Amino acid sequence: MLDKKQLKKEQIIECALELFASRGFYSTTIPDIAKSLKMSVGNMYNYFKSKDILASEIIKYISVYLGKKLREINEEDISTKEKTRKIVEMYFKTASVKPEMIDYFLRIYLSNREVFRDTCEGMLCVNEFVTEIMIYFEEGVRCGDLREQDFFSAFGLFMGYLGGMVFLKGEDILPKDLNEYVEDITYNIYKALSSQ
């Protein structure tokens, strides 16, 4: 039973993500989402009590999704440099197969903090994702590959860079496919963070 409800929730999340990406966050309403899923609005509220709650559930969903991928990379027995490359690849891959996810993260979550104020204090809704990034950094420093520094200066460098590239891609400014930048970007990030 629980699984069925969970499945439906995920369906709603996927649908909402698409609608937010194509029509914009503010102009998409709960009735719009219900309509495109052929659900009644009343039933829809059984799953998410408000649009704000749906909005924060979506960001948690994305964080869990990315966190899981990162964890797989973290648990591999490879060098920090290899992990760096895999994270870049994973992020770009997500941006191309699930563009609405990264889009949501960058354009909705980071740009409309007021929507998330009550339900997502601090980094609460992106905990899984941030935890894995922290583990990547921590293990890198511990084994001597990465330089010890403030977490946010490293986090900003890594995620800001990747987010910026995906943003440029979304704006159709990038001349090449994202994948073609993996090599250089990995090199740049690793060089900036490395202890050498």
Next chain:
Amino acid sequence: MKTKMKVLWLSAISCNGNTHSFFNYSQMEQFLEDFEFIYHPVIDSKYLLQDIVSQDIECDVLLIEGAISKEFKRADLSIVDIIQRYSKRVKKIVTVGTCATFGGIFRESGYEKTSGLHFDQEKRVDTFKSLLDKTISLSGCPVHPEVLVNTLYAIKKDITLKVDEFLRPKEFYAYTVHNGCTRNEYFEYKVDNHNFGELEGCMFYDHGCQAPFTHGSCNKILWNEVNSKTRAGLPCMGCTEPSFPRQNLFSTKKNMAIPEHLPVGVNKRVYLTLAGITKAFKIDRLEKKLFDD
């Protein structure tokens, strides 16, 4: 007349810190009615050290204070030989303090191969292997007098003490020092903002407190019956552990904001998940001074 238990207090490479700690035991008169030192380096006792090393004097418990090296002598005899000799006749051997247990501070002394009786930090030392079953380790720098005395009473009463992997009685060492600290609330919500000696803040995050990964009863059996280091505003330095002394005792070693040593048994992912949650909230009450209005 009831029989007193006979105790030999043997001082190896040591600063006598455990002796001084022991002197703070509050029921000393009672203790001395139940126990008798056949020899103690500071207290008047029946025999001289020369008698101890040259004769076989009756003895029930051997207490060893200080780190051990074959090179180190007392009354012209290697401490190792004195231990060998008395260990055969006693019922129990107790290593008193971290030096006698793991090597401790005096592990750094110039004597050749200095270590604890059975451990060189975490590594097992085989010299006295046959004595393992007889030994109880009481680590601490110094050991709390009540821990020492209560262990001796347990021996006297033939109570079997359950011990951990380093032979420390679980009764005293199954807890972490973090248990019972008055700053636990600050720990829970990840509030350090501590100034040494002040009442507010948990010292785990920035000020080097090792209590969450140090085994001992400091916050359960208070020192001088009134206080503990961490309650008073000084970080726990992990003095009961094989790794004692570490470096930089007043700051927390971190790798990109994550403490290198986490609370015992808590894995990194769990720690970070919880940290992420609690860090999201600011509890005003815990940011303020306790007594100032």
